[in-house]
Amino acid sequence: MRWRYILNIIGVLTLFFGMTMIFPLLVGLYYRDQSVFPVVESMALTVTAGIVLHLLFRRHKAEIITQREGMAIVAVGWTAVGLFGALPFYLAGGTFSFVDAVFESVSGFTTTGASILTDIEAVSRGLLFWRSFIQWLGGMGIIVLSVAILPFLGVGGMQLYKAEVPTPVPDKLKPRIRDTAMILWKVYALISLTQVVLLMFGGMSLYDALCHAFTTMPTGGFSTKNASVAHFDSVYLDMVFVVFMLLAGINFSLHYQLLRGKTLIFWQDSECRFFLGAVLLLTLLVSFDVFGTVYKTIGQALRYGSFQVVSIVTTTGYATADYEQWPAMSQLILLLCMFLGASAGSTGGGMKCLRVMLCFKYCYKELFSLIHPRAVSHIKIGGKPVSDDVMRSVLGFMALYVGLSAMSTILLAGMGVDIVTSIAAIAATIGNIGPGLGMVGPVDNYAQIPYLGKWLLIWCMLLGRLEIFTVIILVVPEFWRK
Amino acid sequence: MRWRYILNIIGVLTLFFGMTMIFPLLVGLYYRDQSVFPVVESMALTVTAGIVLHLLFRRHKAEIITQREGMAIVAVGWTAVGLFGALPFYLAGGTFSFVDAVFESVSGFTTTGASILTDIEAVSRGLLFWRSFIQWLGGMGIIVLSVAILPFLGVGGMQLYKAEVPTPVPDKLKPRIRDTAMILWKVYALISLTQVVLLMFGGMSLYDALCHAFTTMPTGGFSTKNASVAHFDSVYLDMVFVVFMLLAGINFSLHYQLLRGKTLIFWQDSECRFFLGAVLLLTLLVSFDVFGTVYKTIGQALRYGSFQVVSIVTTTGYATADYEQWPAMSQLILLLCMFLGASAGSTGGGMKCLRVMLCFKYCYKELFSLIHPRAVSHIKIGGKPVSDDVMRSVLGFMALYVGLSAMSTILLAGMGVDIVTSIAAIAATIGNIGPGLGMVGPVDNYAQIPYLGKWLLIWCMLLGRLEIFTVIILVVPEFWRK
Numbered sequence: 001m002r003w004r005y006i007l008n009i010i011g012v013l014t015l016f017f018g019m020t021m022i023f024p025l026l027v028g029l030y031y032r033d034q035s036v037f038p039v040v041e042s043m044a045l046t047v048t049a050g051i052v053l054h055l056l057f058r059r060h061k062a063e064i065i066t067q068r069e070g071m072a073i074v075a076v077g078w079t080a081v082g083l084f085g086a087l088p089f090y091l092a093g094g095t096f097s098f099v100d101a102v103f104e105s106v107s108g109f110t111t112t113g114a115s116i117l118t119d120i121e122a123v124s125r126g127l128l129f130w131r132s133f134i135q136w137l138g139g140m141g142i143i144v145l146s147v148a149i150l151p152f153l154g155v156g157g158m159q160l161y162k163a164e165v166p167t168p169v170p171d172k173l174k175p176r177i178r179d180t181a182m183i184l185w186k187v188y189a190l191i192s193l194t195q196v197v198l199l200m201f202g203g204m205s206l207y208d209a210l211c212h213a214f215t216t217m218p219t220g221g222f223s224t225k226n227a228s229v230a231h232f233d234s235v236y237l238d239m240v241f242v243v244f245m246l247l248a249g250i251n252f253s254l255h256y257q258l259l260r261g262k263t264l265i266f267w268q269d270s271e272c273r274f275f276l277g278a279v280l281l282l283t284l285l286v287s288f289d290v291f292g293t294v295y296k297t298i299g300q301a302l303r304y305g306s307f308q309v310v311s312i313v314t315t316t317g318y319a320t321a322d323y324e325q326w327p328a329m330s331q332l333i334l335l336l337c338m339f340l341g342a343s344a345g346s347t348g349g350g351m352k353c354l355r356v357m358l359c360f361k362y363c364y365k366e367l368f369s370l371i372h373p374r375a376v377s378h379i380k381i382g383g384k385p386v387s388d389d390v391m392r393s394v395l396g397f398m399a400l401y402v403g404l405s406a407m408s409t410i411l412l413a414g415m416g417v418d419i420v421t422s423i424a425a426i427a428a429t430i431g432n433i434g435p436g437l438g439m440v441g442p443v444d445n446y447a448q449i450p451y452l453g454k455w456l457l458i459w460c461m462l463l464g465r466l467e468i469f470t471v472i473i474l475v476v477p478e479f480w481r482k
Numbered sequence: 483m484r485w486r487y488i489l490n491i492i493g494v495l496t497l498f499f500g501m502t503m504i505f506p507l508l509v510g511l512y513y514r515d516q517s518v519f520p521v522v523e524s525m526a527l528t529v530t531a532g533i534v535l536h537l538l539f540r541r542h543k544a545e546i547i548t549q550r551e552g553m554a555i556v557a558v559g560w561t562a563v564g565l566f567g568a569l570p571f572y573l574a575g576g577t578f579s580f581v582d583a584v585f586e587s588v589s590g591f592t593t594t595g596a597s598i599l600t601d602i603e604a605v606s607r608g609l610l611f612w613r614s615f616i617q618w619l620g621g622m623g624i625i626v627l628s629v630a631i632l633p634f635l636g637v638g639g640m641q642l643y644k645a646e647v648p649t650p651v652p653d654k655l656k657p658r659i660r661d662t663a664m665i666l667w668k669v670y671a672l673i674s675l676t677q678v679v680l681l682m683f684g685g686m687s688l689y690d691a692l693c694h695a696f697t698t699m700p701t702g703g704f705s706t707k708n709a710s711v712a713h714f715d716s717v718y719l720d721m722v723f724v725v726f727m728l729l730a731g732i733n734f735s736l737h738y739q740l741l742r743g744k745t746l747i748f749w750q751d752s753e754c755r756f757f758l759g760a761v762l763l764l765t766l767l768v769s770f771d772v773f774g775t776v777y778k779t780i781g782q783a784l785r786y787g788s789f790q791v792v793s794i795v796t797t798t799g800y801a802t803a804d805y806e807q808w809p810a811m812s813q814l815i816l817l818l819c820m821f822l823g824a825s826a827g828s829t830g831g832g833m834k835c836l837r838v839m840l841c842f843k844y845c846y847k848e849l850f851s852l853i854h855p856r857a858v859s860h861i862k863i864g865g866k867p868v869s870d871d872v873m874r875s876v877l878g879f880m881a882l883y884v885g886l887s888a889m890s891t892i893l894l895a896g897m898g899v900d901i902v903t904s905i906a907a908i909a910a911t912i913g914n915i916g917p918g919l920g921m922v923g924p925v926d927n928y929a930q931i932p933y934l935g936k937w938l939l940i941w942c943m944l945l946g947r948l949e950i951f952t953v954i955i956l957v958v959p960e961f962w963r964k
Contacts, residue, residue, distance in 0.1 A: 067855060328895035336888055359881050366878030367958050373549060395877050396848030399841050406818055413810035419902060476849050
């Protein structure tokens, strides 16, 4: 492990990241609010730290990155950015203690959307812009991670995507990351821009439209309003959000292919079909459950049912209804959605549809082979057989996901949190959703979670966002052996 | 599928089963209670049904049973016995509606121990004896199932045990089942008898000692008292129960080997080591959690902590404390215990320690292979490598277990049951534990569960007890194709 080289890369990352603080600074200056000084200070600190790191280790370069180094870069990079991103909140003081500032920042970068703010609207506009903007940056990071880095690290079955990304045949890691990332970032920016226009068309101010588009595309879910999207109370806006949350939950390379003229690609891709089918089914189940019990008309049941299901299953976390007032079945379906998550290769979290789909096929294959012990059958995705290696990674991922969730839930409960809140808070952070159930429901926040619990949840957000393996591997002793 | 041959076997099974009703009849006659008539009627009906089935299909014999037929026999046999076993309850009338009688009977045969009785002590002694006795019979069935049948059907990784059972090299299925079953039944009866003596030594009547030994060894958990084992309130009896519940949670072939002089076998067997280690760790965690918050002395915390942990992890379900009054962490640990379960090859339910252990090793291997992509490593149990086939079965089992639990939980909630109760009721029935949390906690019962919910839970008990595959395979269309 060439740590000096890794620190060199982290230095460059931090430097560029510090420079992006110019955007909240401009917003703060425009609105002449209190965010200007903390942002300037943070920017100076971050840029300096980046330059120092880079200069200290600038002689350490490498042509080829090993798998282990790749994982270290991902884990350390995300943590560093999470810590530097917390500076504007921490230096602004007020509601933000150190752990709260880190919580809010990591929740942003991991596109979780869990917040410790009890009164969002009391925070200055510059800071709120920053809060939304880091989710957008986090989403860009996820795209690189899931489409360009993880497939090469062989993590959690993401090897499947090795061949699918529309770039020239890769020679080594570096140019591939750059090319793929550029294409997908353009798609990401294009969709975000479209959403800004459509939101403004529905009556939102440019500021609110920007902040919300910044948190829709990365399936983040931070809002500038205390009541989240419910604040706007508009059928049109709800529909815009539902459509764009769904888009954000679909593999971004499909969007690229769609833009290049493959109009049926959403239907042709088996994961996308599974994802949209699951959303439809779960929406109908929830709408049926809340119709009559909570809402008087079918229209209302479908409007609020679809919004909440899409928001949770894409792991965005916006709310237009307090689903804790819904019947138990709907709440449990939403809890299931937290584990299911969106498509692999999207900005969504959770276990991902692709893996759940492969797991279904795996179980069916097991049953089939009990009935026909001598028959040879293969698991296929989109007509192509899935290799044993991929299947192994996928099952290992799911086992770790469920196992670590269970352990973290017990830990959180040990800190004095009740059963339902513990289960849902862990599911909502490891799945990068945001709101959970109980104390951390859609109209509550994470302020009441005990101090150590907040650190546990910060760890869960990173764990889930970086696809478990890249983080958990750092605590395996074998990783540190020469 | 030769259904006539299967029905012939079911006929013989039913006939023998009907004859065992002589025992509750004798108890009823001794106490001259109201159970005599319903039991006589049930016995007549069951024996007649058995004879008729056997006579109708007696010409249909087979030398070799196929895998599919084996699974059909297991699933149909358990269901038939569950239905006929419900007759004494149903014919006694009173508290028992049809669904309640079937619930109580299936809960007995699957050694679950979930009850719909609100006042157990009001039921006649003959019926209570029957209720405990069917758990003991169920336990005998499980021993045959898990040590002699499932390994040959290749279900859920039980193939691992093919070579471990102390019998001559198998030629075909039939003689093997007989020999293995006889040996292990003797062990089962011997331990049960020992427990009866030790319980009576602690002041229990012969009747209570018999009824409780009948429900300890199969990890059943039915008691003759409303307050379960708490009724007796004796440290000595608590300890006897803890020891015998632990014995019941250990692979029965290890007991056989212990009796043949292998004194260190519990330590040598890696699953047993894992099981006892997990019990110790979880007991300490729970005792630490309840010490100070619920109990004032360390002695009390350990006494009640160990009893509840052992009772749940072995999937017995006796209670000496209302653990719903315990802190959230302890409750979640008990919920985790419901999923963990006891050893494979014991009478315990749940996912089983062996599978969880294999799953841990699998995850570690995945992490290891990310660090050393070129290294070849094998998963081993007790020094022997585990084949890919077994590992596949185990993972398929666990995925189905968790997936079906999640779906059933949502279904139960859809019937109007609250979140915590739904989660725990499904975990407690699919894992064959008995008491759960919420409405079905250790001082409550299943009487309040809605009508359809009871049928769902009956299905879950069978599903869990017959190791998922044997039951779920019956709903796969492929199974019914020629």
